[in-house]
Amino acid sequence: xxxxxxxxxxxxxxxxxxxxxxxxxxxxxxxxxxxxxxxxxxxxxxxxxxxxxxxxxxxxxxxxxxxxxxxxxxxxxxxxxxxxxxxxxxxxxxxxxxxxxxxxxxxxxxxxxxxxxxxxxxxxxxxxxxxxxxxxxxxxxxxxxxxxxxxxxxxxxxxxxxxxxxxxxxxxxxxxxxxxxxxxxxxxxxxxxxxxxxxxxxxxxxxxxxxxxxxxxxxxxxxxxxxxxxxxxxxxxxxxxxxxxxxxxxxxxxxxxxxxxxxxxxxxxxxxxxxxxxxxxxxxxxxxxxxxxxxxxxxxxxxxxxxxxxxxxxxxxxxxxx
Amino acid sequence: xxxxxxxxxxxxxxxxxxxxxxxxxxxxxxxxxxxxxxxxxxxxxxxxxxxxxxxxxxxxxxxxxxxxxxxxxxxxxxxxxxxxxxxxxxxxxxxxxxxxxxxxxxxxx
Numbered sequence: 001x002x003x004x005x006x007x008x009x010x011x012x013x014x015x016x017x018x019x020x021x022x023x024x025x026x027x028x029x030x031x032x033x034x035x036x037x038x039x040x041x042x043x044x045x046x047x048x049x050x051x052x053x054x055x056x057x058x059x060x061x062x063x064x065x066x067x068x069x070x071x072x073x074x075x076x077x078x079x080x081x082x083x084x085x086x087x088x089x090x091x092x093x094x095x096x097x098x099x100x101x102x103x104x105x106x107x108x109x110x111x112x113x114x115x116x117x118x119x120x121x122x123x124x125x126x127x128x129x130x131x132x133x134x135x136x137x138x139x140x141x142x143x144x145x146x147x148x149x150x151x152x153x154x155x156x157x158x159x160x161x162x163x164x165x166x167x168x169x170x171x172x173x174x175x176x177x178x179x180x181x182x183x184x185x186x187x188x189x190x191x192x193x194x195x196x197x198x199x200x201x202x203x204x205x206x207x208x209x210x211x212x213x214x215x216x217x218x219x220x221x222x223x224x225x226x227x228x229x230x231x232x233x234x235x236x237x238x239x240x241x242x243x244x245x246x247x248x249x250x251x252x253x254x255x256x257x258x259x260x261x262x263x264x265x266x267x268x269x270x271x272x273x274x275x276x277x278x279x280x281x282x283x284x285x286x287x288x289x290x291x292x293x294x295x296x297x298x299x300x301x302x303x304x305x306x307x308x309x310x311x312x313x314x315x316x317x318x319x320x321x322x
Numbered sequence: 323x324x325x326x327x328x329x330x331x332x333x334x335x336x337x338x339x340x341x342x343x344x345x346x347x348x349x350x351x352x353x354x355x356x357x358x359x360x361x362x363x364x365x366x367x368x369x370x371x372x373x374x375x376x377x378x379x380x381x382x383x384x385x386x387x388x389x390x391x392x393x394x395x396x397x398x399x400x401x402x403x404x405x406x407x408x409x410x411x412x413x414x415x416x417x418x419x420x421x422x423x424x425x426x427x428x429x430x431x
Contacts, residue, residue: 019344026425027357034364042371048383056367057360063326063390124393125325156325163335193348221352260348263341263355264325265332265362265415 031057060264064156064224067125107309111141111250115291119247123269123289125157134158134291138243142252142309144302146243146293153236155292156222160269162244162290163262164277170197170204170212182274193220193260194238214304215258216242217271218292222264241295241302244272246280246288252307253279254295279306327386327395328366331411334358334419340426361418369414373403 038056039046049055054062114137118130126134131148138146148158167179167187174196176187197212198204220226220237239256246252255276262268270292277285295302337358345351374382382402385395399407 020346020350023344023426024350024354024357027354027361027422030421030425031357031361034361038364038368041368045367045371045379045383048380049387052387054387056363059326059363059390060359062387066389067325067391122330189343190346190351191348221355261338261351261355263334263338263358264329265334265355265359266338267330267333268335 060222061224064222067156067224107141108250111137111245111252111309112248114141115245115247115250119159119291123157123160126159131158131293135293138245138293142243142245142307144243144254144307145296147296148293150294150296151236153233153294155218157269158293159247159289159291161267161287162270162272162277162280162292163266163268164286165215165217165259165271165273167274168192168197168212168215168258170208171199171201172196173201179274182278185274192258194234194258197258210304211239211256211258213273213275214253214255215273216244216255216276216292217259217261218242218257219262219264219269220257220260241297241304243291243293243295243307244270244276244280245291247291248288249281251280252309254302254304254307256304325391326363327391327393328411330393331408332362332415333412334362334415334422337419337422337426340423344426358422361422362415365414365418366411369411370399370407373405373407373410374399375402378402 035057046056115134118133118137119126126148135146135148138144148154164185165188166185167176167182169187169191170178174187176183179187192215197208218237220233223233226233237257239258242255242257244253244255253272253276255272259271262271268287270290272280280290281288338355341351341354341358345354370382371379382395382398385392385398389395396407
């Protein structure tokens with residue numbers, strides 16, 4: 001006699017599927033309770049928001065629309081952003097950078113000082129002129145052409161907090177043992193937003209191996225037009241190269257976008273693979289402020305990995321090899 | 323920019339870590355993230371409105387509706403409430419995190 005008894009068919013249901021469905025239902029109940037309690041306690045607020053066509057639970061979408069509209073019209077925020085610094089013309093900033101460089105300063109120190117001159121203390125979305133400055137600074141000091149807005153695409157923020165992520169599974173059957181030397185970070189149980197990198201281990205090219213090693217996570221899910229511009233945006237962001245600069249120490253790395261997140265309620269805006277985080281801030285670096293710009297590299301010539309600008313001589317800045 | 327004035331006070335890393343262990347696809351992850359996000363909004367707004375004098379509710383809501391990302395709203399709330407609203411919101415989110423982790427861990431047993 002083959003097959004399972006009718007009373008055993010539940011065994012065919014994946015355990016993890018049950019876990020997910022159960023948790024989703026529990027959270028839905030809790031969500032409903034929170035919503036209900038709010039409506040009962042603040043009927044006047046519900047009424048007010050309803051008249052404005054707003055649902056408390058959907059405030060993040062509302063915010064995305066407002067800021068998206070502001071970015072289009074050039075007024076990123078309705079009120080002046082906190083910590084905006086008066087910026088002299090870009091040429092003046094660059095002259096100062098060059099002066100410092102020729103005074104035999106370390107490029108990393110120059111970069112950190114330049115960032116401090118432009119960036120506010122607390123992370124927030126940058127305005128267009130701040131981003132322009134940074135693009136010039138990165139090109140001059142790091143020798144890498146970057147754009148906060150590339151081909152019309154812009155992340156919700158280019159200055160935010162990055163958090164440590166786990167390794168991603170590159171192909172079916174991939175395990176943490178294949179990701180040496182960074183083993184203690186572990187491997188994510190689920191897949192990245194773009195699934196496996198390759199269909200099998202044999203299909204994993206060195207280039208894809210590098211992509212997972214130096215991967216970045218950005219909040220594509222919160223882009224105001226993410227849903228309405230599919231599949232274009234999904235393809236555009238897949239493995240898109242970004243420059244990530246630790247604004248505290250000037251360490252910089254080129255990474256490829258390979259996952260979407262983190263959730264907004266973590267207080268973080270980006271994520272980095274174990275390799276990315278190690279290079280940006282060392283083995284104990286779990287969270288910190290970074291600038292993240294797209295790499296303008298139509299010829300695909302900029303390699304993924306550390307930007308070791310301390311070890312190169314940039315004639316434009318007359319830097320001495322260190 | 324999808325950002326709310328209280329985002330800087332939210333730290334639910336542990337909840338995110340647990341969700342990642344259970345959700346196997348991006349869609350599943352985002353669905354659970356969305357549910358948590360909505361609960362956060364209700365709880366934070368509830369926490370604020372509980373302490374804000376009733377006569378200031380409309381003004382606050384007008385400002386919040388016009389510019390939900392504006393961090394100066396925290397300054398406004400501090401002025402009207404007098405308490406350390408940052409700390410109160412953090413506490414509320416901490417309570418929510420505790421409850422959510424209880425739900426998730428109970429599910430694992």
